[in-house]
Structure formats: C-alpha cells, structure tokens
Amino acid sequence: MNLDPSEEEAYLDKAVATLFARHGPSERLLDELAGSGYLDVVREAGPMAGVIVVERAADAQVIGPIGARVLTGPLVGHYDLPPAVGIIDAMTGSLCRWGPQCEAFFVLDGDAGRIASRDDVEMEPVESSFGATYGRVHVRRAEAICDGAGLRRAWQVTIAVEAEATMLAAIAKTVDHVAGRRQFGRPIGAFQAVQHRLASTYAMAMGTRWLARRAAWFHDDEFLTASAAAYACEAAQITYTNMHQVSGAVGITSEYGLVGWTTRLLGLRQELGGQRAHARRVTITRRGMPKPWPSPLPLP
Amino acid sequence: MDLDWTDSEQKLREELRSFITEQRRPGWTHHERDMPTAEDRHAVIAFCRAMGERQLLTPHWPAEYGGRDASPWEQTIISEELWAAGEPRGPQYMNTNWIGPALMLAGTAEQKRFHLELISRGEAMWCQGFSEPDAGSDLASLRTSAVRDGDVYVVNGQKIWTSYAHAADYCALLARTDPATKGAEGISILLVPMDLPGIEVRDISNPWVSHLVHEMWFTDVGVPADCLLGEEDKGWEIVRQVLANERVGIARHECSERTLDAAVAWAEAAGIDTDDESVAEEIGMAYATCEAARALNYAAVHERTQGQDSRRPMAAVSRAVTGPMEGRVAHACLELLGPAGLSRNSPADRQLLMGTTSTIAAGSLEVQLNLIARHLGLPKG
Numbered sequence A: 001m002n003l004d005p006s007e008e009e010a011y012l013d014k015a016v017a018t019l020f021a022r023h024g025p026s027e028r029l030l031d032e033l034a035g036s037g038y039l040d041v042v043r044e045a046g047p048m049a050g051v052i053v054v055e056r057a058a059d060a061q062v063i064g065p066i067g068a069r070v071l072t073g074p075l076v077g078h079y080d081l082p083p084a085v086g087i088i089d090a091m092t093g094s095l096c097r098w099g100p101q102c103e104a105f106f107v108l109d110g111d112a113g114r115i116a117s118r119d120d121v122e123m124e125p126v127e128s129s130f131g132a133t134y135g136r137v138h139v140r141r142a143e144a145i146c147d148g149a150g151l152r153r154a155w156q157v158t159i160a161v162e163a164e165a166t167m168l169a170a171i172a173k174t175v176d177h178v179a180g181r182r183q184f185g186r187p188i189g190a191f192q193a194v195q196h197r198l199a200s201t202y203a204m205a206m207g208t209r210w211l212a213r214r215a216a217w218f219h220d221d222e223f224l225t226a227s228a229a230a231y232a233c234e235a236a237q238i239t240y241t242n243m244h245q246v247s248g249a250v251g252i253t254s255e256y257g258l259v260g261w262t263t264r265l266l267g268l269r270q271e272l273g274g275q276r277a278h279a280r281r282v283t284i285t286r287r288g289m290p291k292p293w294p295s296p297l298p299l300p
Numbered sequence B: 001m002d003l004d005w006t007d008s009e010q011k012l013r014e015e016l017r018s019f020i021t022e023q024r025r026p027g028w029t030h031h032e033r034d035m036p037t038a039e040d041r042h043a044v045i046a047f048c049r050a051m052g053e054r055q056l057l058t059p060h061w062p063a064e065y066g067g068r069d070a071s072p073w074e075q076t077i078i079s080e081e082l083w084a085a086g087e088p089r090g091p092q093y094m095n096t097n098w099i100g101p102a103l104m105l106a107g108t109a110e111q112k113r114f115h116l117e118l119i120s121r122g123e124a125m126w127c128q129g130f131s132e133p134d135a136g137s138d139l140a141s142l143r144t145s146a147v148r149d150g151d152v153y154v155v156n157g158q159k160i161w162t163s164y165a166h167a168a169d170y171c172a173l174l175a176r177t178d179p180a181t182k183g184a185e186g187i188s189i190l191l192v193p194m195d196l197p198g199i200e201v202r203d204i205s206n207p208w209v210s211h212l213v214h215e216m217w218f219t220d221v222g223v224p225a226d227c228l229l230g231e232e233d234k235g236w237e238i239v240r241q242v243l244a245n246e247r248v249g250i251a252r253h254e255c256s257e258r259t260l261d262a263a264v265a266w267a268e269a270a271g272i273d274t275d276d277e278s279v280a281e282e283i284g285m286a287y288a289t290c291e292a293a294r295a296l297n298y299a300a301v302h303e304r305t306q307g308q309d310s311r312r313p314m315a316a317v318s319r320a321v322t323g324p325m326e327g328r329v330a331h332a333c334l335e336l337l338g339p340a341g342l343s344r345n346s347p348a349d350r351q352l353l354m355g356t357t358s359t360i361a362a363g364s365l366e367v368q369l370n371l372i373a374r375h376l377g378l379p380k381g
Helices: A007-023 A029-036 A038-045 A047-059 A067-075 A148-180 A192-217 A222-252 A258-269 A271-287 B007-023 B038-053 B072-083 B092-106 B109-120 B235-247 B252-269 B277-305 B313-342 B347-357 B365-376
Strands: A085-088 A092-097 A104-109 A112-117 A121-126 A134-139 A143-147 B126-129 B145-149 B152-162 B170-176 B187-193 B199-203 B214-224
Touching (some): A007 A047, A047 A148, A085 A092, A104 A148, A148 A192, A148 A222, A258 A271, A271 B277, B038 B092, B072 B092, B072 B252, B145 B170, B152 B170, B252 B277
Antiparallel strands (some): A092 A134
C-alpha cells in the first residue's frame, strides 16, 4: 500500500489546482477542463486521478457539475459524455444538483442505470440556497447503460469525495479566520473550546477523505462505498455546524465565502436518499458478506 | 496511490487466520485477554511461543534483532488479526510495538541481547509503569523517584492504571532521577524485574472484569543500575519517540467491526428484528465509522513508513476518530441487543468497556485534539 500520489497523480493535482486558481469559480471552467482533457482522466489514469480532479474542483467552489462527469460515469465504464452531466435517482420528479446546466443525466432507475440526454427530459428550475443551481427532472426516455447497483456505488463514491474536499476547504478557511480574529485580547483560535471543535471536525473530514479514496479504489465493494457516503453525510453536517459556530456572524455572508462550501455540504447530504439510506445499505451489505475470520467474542 | 495489499501481505493474513484457529485456546475471547487466571497466562505464553517459533511475533524488527525487516503494513495486518481475535498474545503487542523498539533505540548490548531475545521468543511479559495518581495526561509531572545508591537505584512511589501488572515479568518504569527538576527533564526509564522485593500490585475493581488495571507501589525497591535504559535523566526523549508507536499499535477498527458482526449474530439468534430501519441505520453508521477509523489508521501507518520523525499528525487524527468509534460501536450493540446486551458475555458488555477507556488511555482524546490543533497551526492558548 502506498498512499502517496504517483508522479502522474502529483502532476495532475498541480495542473488542475493551477487551472482552478487561474479561473476561479467561474462557469467557463468546465469548458477549460474539457478542453484540457481533465474530464476524462479516469480512462487514462484510473479512479484516483478522477478523485484528484473532483477534490480540486470542490476545493475551488467550481460553479457547475464535475463529479458525475469525471468520476461517477467512468466508474461504471461510461465515458461518452458531454461536459455537463447531472445525476438523479428516479425517472420522475427527482431534484438534480446543477440540473439546469446539464446536457445529460445519469438516472438510477431501480435495478437499472440509465442515461438521458437533455432533449429527453423536462426540467423545472428550483430556487435554492444550497450552493448550486437545482432543477426538478422528469425523464421521458433513457437508455440502459449499467446495473443500478453499480451506478449507486459510483454515486456514493462521488458524494464522499466531493464532501471531503468541501469540508477540508471550509475548515482551512475557518482556521485562517480564527487565527486572526481577536476577542478578549487574543485570537479566538487560541481558546481550547474553538480548537477542539476545529480539531475534531478536521479528524472527521480526514476520515472521510481517506475512506472516500478507499471507496474509489475499491468501487465495486458496496460495504465500502456506502460506508464512505454515510460517514461523509454525518461529517458534513458536523462541519457545517462547527464552522459556522466558530466563524460567527461573518460566516453566513456571501462576501466572506464560507457558505459556498457549507451549503453545498448540506446539499450533498440529501442525495441518493441521504445518510440514513446509506447507513441502511451498509448494514444490508455487511450482513450478506462471508465472514471467514475468528471472532473476538463468543458467538451464539 | 496504490491501496491494494500485496500478494505476500494477503498471504500473511490468511496464514495468521489459520494459525489463530489452530493455536488459540478453544473458547478464547476478549474476556480472557486480561489474563484473570493463571491458566490464561499459560495460554498466552504458549500462544506467543508458537508465534515466536514461526517468526510471527516480531517480523517487523530488524534482522539483527531476530526479525526480518517486515514492513509496518505487515505489522498492521498482525495487529488487525490478533487484536480482532481476542488478542491471544495478551500484552505482547506492547513488547513488540514499543518496548522492543525502545530497547533497540537506547539499550546497552547486554540489555538488547537479553530482553529482545526473550520478547521475540514470546517468553516475557511487560507492563508499563507510566501514569501516577497525579500524573495522567500530564505524564511529565510524575513524582516516583529513583535515587542512585551505589549499584542500585532506590525506587519509591506509586503507579496507577497499569495493565497486566499482575502477570508481568518486567516493568518499563518512568521515574524521576533528578529531584531538582520538574516536567520532562530529569526522568529516566528503568527496566524493572517485577519480582524485586518492595513491589506491591493491587487489582483496581470495575464492573466488567478483574485485572484490567492495577495500582503498583514501589517501596525502597533496589533496582540494579544496569537496568537503566539510555542515559540517566534523558528518558523522556525515548518515551516521546516510542509513544508514537503505541498510538498506532492497536487495530481497534477491525475488532470493533467484528464485534458488531457478533452483535448482529447474537441479535438474530435471539429473534431480534435486525431489519428494523432505525436499528439498521444505527448499526450502519457504526460500521461506517469503523471504516473511517481503518482508513485513518492506514494513513497513520503510511505516515510512519515515511520516516522516523515522531511528529506524526495522522497518529493523533486517527486516534481522534478511533476512540469515539469504539464508544459508538458499544452503544450501537446495546441498542441492537436491548436487554440481551446486559449479560456479562454479550458483545455490548466488553465493547462498552473498550469504548469507555479508549478515549482515556495512552493519551486522552483531548490531548489528541490539542496535537491536531498544533498541526492545523492554531495559536497556543
């Protein structure tokens, strides 16, 4: 096991970080990514390359869909895609993050994974405060491309990867703030009550990061992919609460920017049935697994 | 990144599972790990000897000390499989993970020859005399004294919360050798034979098990001067380096996950509805947290493979998730099992004990959070 990025992965990481820094969170970025070939990195360099692009995009608060196009589709072997792709979990009435911008949609339709083009759906824009454009999608026609379980696993991975990078970005922003903001004669980040909120949240975010990466690597293992999504959802809510609490009133302003990450975290939590559905899936999967190991405790 | 186990690592895991099934005393569980009876101690020694004979006890040690320079990943696999099988090695994980390395780091040639051989053969048990009534998380405030008098150090003081003291052959004892100092200065490590006159060990009772932790009194104990490890007054630096090993030494994620498996099996045998959605959600979150702890433990092991620097932030990050994870698993087991979880042998019972202590022992959760705060660059208070 080697958790360091390969030379190729390190180069990719640096390149996409530079690209995002140059363009900021603009809508043009998606075209830049497509033009540079970064939307198709999984085909050439494997799932961890996709993880790197999605992490960097989340960190940069990219305005537009990245995860479904870069990671979810390639993990189910589907690469022939336009730049902007969304994902929904029902043929009718599902809310889609970035939906109004998308040119195609993955559809989790029970046991089937499908794809629908923009022309095959009706889109009803939905106003939202949750860090993305949203639309309600009604699919008229969609082509089967994979089994539903595979698409669900890939989506679980993508939720977890987007969430961990978003959490870590929100934490980094907050650490900067509390290190500089002075009250009672010293930086508020010097108070242990503040430090421990940040430290425990950071530990959960890092736990999500490494679990999400494992889930991407072993993306056929639903125990892992569902675990990653479930843990990501819990950590996302804690990150939202703790980062806003220690940031104070400035944290809720658009100008300050924290909400760009934190509201997205809560949006991610709602996808694919949310934390409770992921957790049930973890239990169901574990119960079905063979257990060829000694037990630490007496069995009935 | 490459997150796969190698073929040889996978083979080692399978070999260990077979070995445990063959060599573990029938019926051995985590309830026997503290060795409440003399028979349990004999079983541990027999198991460790068998491990030693097959070079499974210290494969990660350097070849010059009887190991084969195996990677920390192999050490991790051994820890996962043994801890999750009820730790039939007893306290050997402590010997192999940090007492042995401390001896390699600072021991004399004679200390290395004598102790490392005993440890690698599985024939010695150690305890660690660290905490005192007034020196827990603030370990460097310890007051047990060791005064040089000719060929011996005369030790006086009290240690507390010591695991395995009732069964140990030796104690890695922290004592203050320079009475004029406070804090980390003036502390030494003594390798104390536990059969010396003047050492008294008492079990500290708790609702779960006997011989979980002990008090030790040292009254005018004459410890031979050649039992000093490293330089006099310079023991803290050794402790600082080896405690990083202790922090990632136990694969609690694997054990907790298998405990959840056992709890589900108990529930199904008792006719409890494990399909209930709220129960499945609670159990699922507990499993997911085990996997987060596993992922962080692997990140901490990876960090360890990158160098010997004892400042390893991932060790603290890992522990900040792993400790609360054990408590969460305990409460999930209780929720799942209901009244059946209250029986002494239930999966919930032992897990609750582990979940209660793991955020306290070997550096409390709050200490880990302080370390993470330093890593994040937050200002000191």
